[in-house]
Amino acid sequence: MKSIAFGTHLPVMGFAGEEATSREQILSFAQKAEELGYDSLSVNDHVVSKTSWLDALSSLSAIAATTHRIKIGTSILNIVVRNPVICAKALSSIDILSSGRLFIGLGPGSSKGDYEAGGIPFEDRWKRFSEALEILHALWSEKSASKSRLLDYDGKYYRLKGIYIDPKPYQKPHPPIMIASWGSEHGLRRVAKYGDGWMASAYNITPDKFKEKWRLLLNYRRELNKDVESFENSVMTMFGYIDNDKGKVHRMVKYVLSPALGRPADELQNLLLFGSPDQCLKKINLLYEAGVKRIHFWPVNNYIEQIEIFFKEIAQNFS
Numbered sequence: 613m614k615s616i617a618f619g620t621h622l623p624v625m626g627f628a629g630e631e632a633t634s635r636e637q638i639l640s641f642a643q644k645a646e647e648l649g650y651d652s653l654s655v656n657d658h659v660v661s662k663t664s665w666l667d668a669l670s671s672l673s674a675i676a677a678t679t680h681r682i683k684i685g686t687s688i689l690n691i692v693v694r695n696p697v698i699c700a701k702a703l704s705s706i707d708i709l710s711s712g713r714l715f716i717g718l719g720p721g722s723s724k725g726d727y728e729a730g731g732i733p734f735e736d737r738w739k740r741f742s743e744a745l746e747i748l749h750a751l752w753s754e755k756s757a758s759k760s761r762l763l764d765y766d767g768k769y770y771r772l773k774g775i776y777i778d779p780k781p782y783q784k785p786h787p788p789i790m791i792a793s794w795g796s797e798h799g800l801r802r803v804a805k806y807g808d809g810w811m812a813s814a815y816n817i818t819p820d821k822f823k824e825k826w827r828l829l830l831n832y833r834r835e836l837n838k839d840v841e842s843f844e845n846s847v848m849t850m851f852g853y854i855d856n857d858k859g860k861v862h863r864m865v866k867y868v869l870s871p872a873l874g875r876p877a878d879e880l881q882n883l884l885l886f887g888s889p890d891q892c893l894k895k896i897n898l899l900y901e902a903g904v905k906r907i908h909f910w911p912v913n914n915y916i917e918q919i920e921i922f923f924k925e926i927a928q929n930f931s
Contacts (some may be wrong), residue, residue, distance in 0.1 A: 616900050618927040619652035620645050620919050621687065621849070621910035624671050626664035627868045633666065635674070637915070642675040644916050646682040648923045653679070654687035654717065654848065654908055657694075659726045663872050669702050676710035685715035687848045687908060688792040688811060692720045692737055693730040696744035697775060700751045704781045712782035717811045717848065718745065719792030736769065738798070743767040745791075745806040751777055752786035790844065795825040804832035809844025814907075815851065815875065815883050822847070823902035846906035847899060852885025853912050854892050854921050861886050868912045885909060889925040896926060 623633045623641060633641075645653055653675060657668035668686060675684055684706075691699045707714040720737035727734040747770060750763050765772040781787055791807035793799030794816045803810045810829055812822060826845060833840045853864040862877075865886050870877040885892045899907060911918030 616896075616904065616930045617651040617906040618923070618930070619654055619683070619846075619906060619908040620650055620922075621908055622653055622655045622671055622675065623911070623915045624655055624666040624668065625661070625872070627872050627912050633915075638666070638671060638674060639678050641915055641919070642679050642682070645919055646679050648920065650682060650919070650923065650927075651906065652683035652685060652715070652908070654685045656687055656849065657689045657721070658723055659690075659693060660729045661723070661725070669706070672706055673709065676706050676713070679710075679713075681713075683713050683715055684710055685787075685790075686717045687846075688717040688719035688721070688790075690721040690726060691718055691744045691748065692740045693726050693732060696747040696770070697751065697772070697777070699744075700748050701777050703787070704752075704777065704779060707781040707783055707787050708779060710782075712787075714781070714783070714787040715790060716787050717790040717792060717846075718748075719811070740769045742802060742806075743770050745789075745802075747772065748789075749786075749806065751775070752781060788844065790846065792848075795821060797828075800825060800829045801832050804829055804836055804838065808842075809846065812845065812847050812904075814847050814849050815873065815880060817847070818883065819898040819902040819904075822899065822904060826903045844905060845903070846908065847904050848908045849910055850885055850907050851880070851910045851912055852892065852918075852922075853914075854885060854887070854889055854918060854925070856888045858887075861888075864912055885922070889921070892922075893926050893929060896930070900930065 642653055655668045655671050658665045672684055703716055720741040724734045747765055762774040762776050763772055788808040790809040790811045791803040792811040793803050794813055830840045833843055851869055853861055855861050865881045866877040869880055909922050
C-alpha cells in the first residue's frame with residue numbers, strides 16, 4: 613500500500629470577501645480533522661491581507677487546547693516580521709500546551725504588505741531570515757538549557773545581549789523545523805542547512821519540478837554531512853474543491869481562489885486539487901511518485917464536507 617501523510621489547513625482565510633471563520637468553525641473543523649484521522653493541522657500567517665485572516669499563532673493556540681492527538685503546526689510563520697525571539701517564546705509555549713505535537717514551518721513570506729506594516733525593508737527579508745533561523749536554533753540548543761548559557765548574537769540585522777527564554781519546548785531540543793522554499797538554489801541550500809525538512813508550495817511547483825528539487829536538496833544535505841533518511845518534505849497550501857460537477861469546480865477556482873491569490877484560474881485548476889475525486893487522485897499519485905511525503909489540503913468552501921470527501925475518497929487510498 614502506498615504511504616503518504618495527509619494534513620489540512622485551518623480555514624483562517626476569508627475567501628471572496630467572506631469574513632474569517634468563527635471560533636465555532638475553527639474548533640469544529642480541527643476536531644473533525646482529528647476524528648477523521650488526518651495526520652496534521654496547519655495554519656498560515658499574514659499580518660495584513662486583501663482578504664480577512666485570523667492570526668496564525670492565536671488560532672494555533674486555540675486548537676492546541678481542544679485537540680488531543682493530531683499534529684499542529686505553522687505553514688508558514690513569518691519570523692522576520694514577527695521577530696525570532698518573540699516567536700521562539702510563543703512556539704515553545706504552544707509546544708507545551710499541545711504536549712509536544714507542534715511542527716514549525718518557517719519562512720520570510722512573500723507579502724510586501726506585511727513588511728511595510730512592520731517597518732522592515734522587503735528586500736532584506738532573506739538575509740534577515742537566515743539570521744532569524746540562527747537565533748531560533750541558538751535559543752533552543754542544548755547548550756542554552758541552563759540560565760548560565762545566555763545568548764549573545766551580533767548579526768547585521770539582529771543584535772542580542774544576554775538573552776535567555778524559559779520554558780523550553782516540550783520536544784527536545786525543539787519541535788521539527790520545516791523551511792519553506794519555492795525551489796531556488798539559495799533557498800534549498802538554506803533548507804538543507806537549517807531545516808529538519810522542506811515545505812514546498814503547491815501552487816508554485818509541479819510534480820516534475822518537485823522531484824528535481826528534492827534530489828538537489830538531498831545532495832545539499834549530503835554535502836553538509838547531514839542526515840537524509842529522516843529529512844522530511846511536504847507540499848502545503850494545496851487549495852482545492854472536489855466535486856463531480858465540472859461547472860461548480862470551475863466557479864470555485866475562478867470566483868473564489870483566483871481573486872484571492874491573484875493568479876490565473878486555469879493555472880490554479882491544473883496545479884491544485886480541483887476536479888472530480890478521480891482527477892484529484894491522479895494528481896496526488898503524481899506527487900507521490902515524485903517523492904512527496906506529506907500533503908496539506910485546503911478547501912476553499914464547504915470546509916468540513918470537503919475534508920470528509922478528501923479523506924474518504926482520496927487519502928484512504930494511501931494508508
